[in-house]
Amino acid sequence: MMNILVIVGSARSDGATMMLAKSFIRGARKAGHAVRRVDAADQDIYPCRDCGRCWSKGKPCLINDDFNPLAPYLNVSDLIVIATPLYYSGISASIKLILEKFYAYTLPHSRQKLKMTEAILIATAEDDNAETFNSIISDYEKYCQTFGWRDLSKILVGGVREIGDINEKSELRVAYELGKSLESPVLESN
Numbered sequence: 477m478m479n480i481l482v483i484v485g486s487a488r489s490d491g492a493t494m495m496l497a498k499s500f501i502r503g504a505r506k507a508g509h510a511v512r513r514v515d516a517a518d519q520d521i522y523p524c525r526d527c528g529r530c531w532s533k534g535k536p537c538l539i540n541d542d543f544n545p546l547a548p549y550l551n552v553s554d555l556i557v558i559a560t561p562l563y564y565s566g567i568s569a570s571i572k573l574i575l576e577k578f579y580a581y582t583l584p585h586s587r588q589k590l591k592m593t594e595a596i597l598i599a600t601a602e603d604d605n606a607e608t609f610n611s612i613i614s615d616y617e618k619y620c621q622t623f624g625w626r627d628l629s630k631i632l633v634g635g636v637r638e639i640g641d642i643n644e645k646s647e648l649r650v651a652y653e654l655g656k657s658l659e660s661p662v663l664e665s666n
Contacts, residue, residue: 477508477509478554479509479552479554479555480511480554480557480658481512481549481555482511482556482559483513483514483557483575484497484513484515484516484559485516485558485559485560485567486560486600489515491639491642492561492641493598493600494559495642495648496598496600496631496651497651499652499655500557500598500631500652500654500655501513503652503653503655503657504655506656507657509658516571516573516574517568519570519573520541520542521543521570521577523573524576525539526579530580531580531586535547536550536581536588550588550590550591550592551588553591553592554592554593555592555593555595555596556594556625557598558571559599560598560600562599562602562608562612566611566614566615567612567615572615575619581623582622582623590623592623593624594627596627596628597612597613597627598631599612599630599633600636600642601632601633602635604634608634616630631651633645633647
């Protein structure tokens with residue numbers, strides 16, 4: 477069994493990004509994995525201030541917002557799924573606020589390291605041309621490099637603006653099958 481953290485950056489509970497995330501989650505749960513979904517747009521998270529006081533009060537961030545309650549999931553998750561709409565130029569701002577606070581886990585004095593070693597990107601956009609997702613892919617790949625995550629898959633769906641547009645897309649099934657096909661991580665022996 478894997479522990480999976482799905483961070484959704486859409487504020488629309490019935491929008492294309494959320495529908496793809498829910499489809500992935502159904503597949504992953506069908507396969508017996510534990511999944512925690514975080515709706516980033518509903519979180520009250522402040523930007524990292526680079527104050528250098530991470531872990532000074534026994535928690536990742538000194539700022540008292542909704543990030544610290546997410547920390548226990550960061551400590552047990554094997555896989556992170558970033559599900560984001562493309563509003564302008566990259567990963568949604570609500571997801572970036574969360575990911576930038578992962579900084580606390582990269583410091584030499586960090587009390588804990590991120591457990592997750594793998595990542596999946598799910599992204600949607602109104603535009604449907606070859607360059608549409610370049611900026612999101614670039615952001616995602618930088619996060620993978622920074623945190624040492626292995627990219628497992630990307631599901632990129634263009635041409636979805638209105639509620640229900642996603643229902644005509646085969647990627648809903650692709651997301652479900654991806655979640656269902658995930659294998660548990662191999663435990664290393666001493």
